[in-house]
Each structure stands twice: as structure tokens, then as C-alpha cells.
Amino acid sequence: MLRHKEPYVLYHDLLGFWPNDIHLYEVACLHSSSSICEQGKRINNERLEFLGDAILDAIVADILFHRFGNHKEGFLTNTRAKIVKRESLNEIALKIGLDRFITCATHISSHNSYMYGNAFEALVGAIYLDKGYEFCKRFVETRIIDSFIDLDKLSKEESNFKSRLIEWCQKHKIDIQFALVETLVDQNNNPVFQSQALLGGISGGIGIGYSKKESQQNAAHTAIGRLRKDKEFRQMVMATAHKGDNPEIVM
Known part of the structure; x- marks a missing residue:
């Protein structure tokens, strides 16, 4: 061999x-x-x-x-x-x-x-x-x-950004979805996925990866960063919070 x-x-x-x-x-x-x-x-x-x-x-x-x-x-x-x-x-x-x-x-x-x-x-x-x-x-x-x-x-080190974001949204009664935006191919003809984290219907950011899971993690990472640093974005998301039951979590 x-x-x-x-x-x-x-x-x-x-x-x-x-x-x-x-x-x-x-x-x-x-x-x-x-x-x-x-x-x-x-x-x-x-x-x-x-x-x-x-x-x-x-x-x-x-x-x-x-x-x-x-x-x-x-x-x-x-x-x-x-x-x-x-x-x-x-x-x-x-x-x-x-x-x-x-x-x-x-x-x-x-x-x-x-x-x-x-x-x-x-x-x-x-x-x-x-x-x-x-x-x-x-x-x-x-x-x-x-x-x-x-x-x-x-x-x-914090690495499971998707789980952290879902936990935060559950705590604050905010709908969260991870939507596949687009599937592309790189120069070697390998699939590349683009996913979007939607918090209360508001885009938290786009993530790119060589698997759907990786792209969702990257999208969640971006969204967490915006929640921490962008006060206006955080207020917009918080305004979508449910007053009753916990929202549905779409994986």
C-alpha cells in the first residue's frame, strides 16, 4: 500500500x-x-x-x-x-x-x-x-x-453556540428558527451551506459551513455576538417575545 x-x-x-x-x-x-x-x-x-x-x-x-x-x-x-x-x-x-x-x-x-x-x-x-x-x-x-x-x-471555551442561543430564546420566550438560505459549491465542487438564524422572525446573521450543522453553528455564533454588542438589535428581538407559553423551537 x-x-x-x-x-x-x-x-x-x-x-x-x-x-x-x-x-x-x-x-x-x-x-x-x-x-x-x-x-x-x-x-x-x-x-x-x-x-x-x-x-x-x-x-x-x-x-x-x-x-x-x-x-x-x-x-x-x-x-x-x-x-x-x-x-x-x-x-x-x-x-x-x-x-x-x-x-x-x-x-x-x-x-x-x-x-x-x-x-x-x-x-x-x-x-x-x-x-x-x-x-x-x-x-x-x-x-x-x-x-x-x-x-x-x-x-x-464556548463552542455550542446553537444550544446557547436556543436556551437564551427559550428563557426569553422568543421564537427561533434556523433556515437554509442557499446551497452552493466550492472550487472543488463540494457543497457549501448557508443558514440563517431567525430570532422572532428577525435575522440574527448568516452562517456558512460544509454541513448544515456547521452553518447553523456559525449563524448562531453571529447572532449571539449581535445580541451582546448591538443594543438596538437586542431590543427588537426582545419586543417579539411571547407573553404566554414558550415558543416553538424549530431545529
């Missing part, structure tokens, strides 16, 4: 340890666009990605549970989500140099497909199968979290 004379040395440089079954790691780096056939089966990293996703969730939860002993479930859940979200995993994969090992078709857009982050999850799955849970946990904790993630800083 990987056309290197000394693959074990290269993977050792990437991972910091010697693999037992190097085939697992090569499969972890094989994007579905470059699938191969072995014994009549189509081989790529999707199965390892599935496994690695679950293992990574468990490992990060394990680490956070022990490092933040006095925090509640909601805090732990939100902090884990920030670590394992696709954008974060893409960045981690690039920081450790995993992109140099991935085999894929040249037309695939990494921004849209998050193939680097997906490959990182597959790599975690490979390490788990090759070395076991405890070894895999040490790798994630020392090679990834301790090296690239400031947990204290990350835990204080």
Missing part, C-alpha cells in the same frame, strides 16, 4: 512506538477512494474508523472523568465533544503528520470530507487492535492531549 522501503521506521516516527501488525496501520491510512481488494473483499479504513470513533470517545471520557473529578456530566460531555469533533481531529492529524501517510484519490477535498480526522480515528482503531485499550489510552493521553490540547483552556 504505502510505497516505502522502511514502513516500520516511518510509522515509528509517526507514532512513537513500534507497531506489531503494520498492516492495520496501512489500512487505517487507506481512504475509501483508493480501496483495494484482498481475497475478494474491498479494503479501506472505514471499518477501523467506526471502531476508532467509539474507542476514542471512551478514552477521552475516561481521561476527562479522572482529570475533572469535581465537574458534572454536562461539563464532561461538552468538553469531550470539543476534543473529538471533526475539525479538531483534522487539526490533530495534520499536527502529527498523518496526512503524509494517507492514500487517497487526488480529487478528494479534505476540508469537506474530513478525511484526515477520519484517518486519525481509524489509526486509533488500529492501535487498539494492535496494542490494547490501555496502550491506546496512553497514546491518546501523552501523544495527543498532553502535546496538543490545553484541557483547562478548552474546557472554558
Whole structure:
């Protein structure tokens, strides 16, 4: 698969340890666009990605549970989500140099497909199968979290802007909707979504993203900023508040 004379040395440089079954790691780096056939089966990293996703969730939860002993479930859940979200995993994969090992078709857009982050999850799955849970946990904790993630800083960052905006609107009895404005394509022919946050029928801002969820988060982020900084906008929104029952929340 990987056309290197000394693959074990290269993977050792990437991972910091010697693999037992190097085939697992090569499969972890094989994007579905470059699938191969072995014994009549189509081989790529999707199965390892599935496994690695679950293992990574468990490992990060394990680490956070022990490092933040006095925090509640909601805090732990939100902090884990920030670590394992696709954008974060893409960045981690690039920081450790995993992109140099991935085999894929040249037309695939990494921004849209998050193939680097997906490959990182597959790599975690490979390490788990090759070395076991405890070894895999040490790798994630020392090679990834301790090296690239400031947990204290990350835990204080606000990231789920959509949930925060919905909570604020519920509290003040204001209708909120996230409407899809337009779907475009970028230069690589990948879909780009534009969503609008409507507060009491008033536009709070437009968000753009490579998924509807990402575009809604960005729209909510803009709306929260306007509510904080634009007194006139906030008053207009507050004037739409219901006097009776809580308004319907349209996701």
C-alpha cells in the first residue's frame, strides 16, 4: 500500500512506538477512494474508523472523568465533544503528520470530507487492535492531549453556540428558527451551506459551513455576538417575545 522501503521506521516516527501488525496501520491510512481488494473483499479504513470513533470517545471520557473529578456530566460531555469533533481531529492529524501517510484519490477535498480526522480515528482503531485499550489510552493521553490540547483552556471555551442561543430564546420566550438560505459549491465542487438564524422572525446573521450543522453553528455564533454588542438589535428581538407559553423551537 504505502510505497516505502522502511514502513516500520516511518510509522515509528509517526507514532512513537513500534507497531506489531503494520498492516492495520496501512489500512487505517487507506481512504475509501483508493480501496483495494484482498481475497475478494474491498479494503479501506472505514471499518477501523467506526471502531476508532467509539474507542476514542471512551478514552477521552475516561481521561476527562479522572482529570475533572469535581465537574458534572454536562461539563464532561461538552468538553469531550470539543476534543473529538471533526475539525479538531483534522487539526490533530495534520499536527502529527498523518496526512503524509494517507492514500487517497487526488480529487478528494479534505476540508469537506474530513478525511484526515477520519484517518486519525481509524489509526486509533488500529492501535487498539494492535496494542490494547490501555496502550491506546496512553497514546491518546501523552501523544495527543498532553502535546496538543490545553484541557483547562478548552474546557472554558464556548463552542455550542446553537444550544446557547436556543436556551437564551427559550428563557426569553422568543421564537427561533434556523433556515437554509442557499446551497452552493466550492472550487472543488463540494457543497457549501448557508443558514440563517431567525430570532422572532428577525435575522440574527448568516452562517456558512460544509454541513448544515456547521452553518447553523456559525449563524448562531453571529447572532449571539449581535445580541451582546448591538443594543438596538437586542431590543427588537426582545419586543417579539411571547407573553404566554414558550415558543416553538424549530431545529
